[in-house]
Amino acid sequence: MKGTYKSSSKKTLALAYGVTAETFNTWLKPIENQIGDYLSRCYTPKQVETIVKHLGIPQHSELICA
Numbered sequence: 001m002k003g004t005y006k007s008s009s010k011k012t013l014a015l016a017y018g019v020t021a022e023t024f025n026t027w028l029k030p031i032e033n034q035i036g037d038y039l040s041r042c043y044t045p046k047q048v049e050t051i052v053k054h055l056g057i058p059q060h061s062e063l064i065c066a
Helices: 009-018 019-034 043-057
Strands: none
Touching: 009 019, 009 043, 019 043
8 A cells, every 4th residue: 555645634544543533643642753743734645654554554544545
């Protein structure tokens, strides 16, 4: 799935993983430095790829794939 991600909000990513936004934010805490800044209410495709590498492919990956 490398290179097939699209810019996604935290809300969309949480939905893709089937968790609340609060839970998703907790999951991101340990890897915040690797992800980088959350700008314009969106993660870039590269940031989404980094998140997926650490958390695994989400249950609803169609929400974040281009």
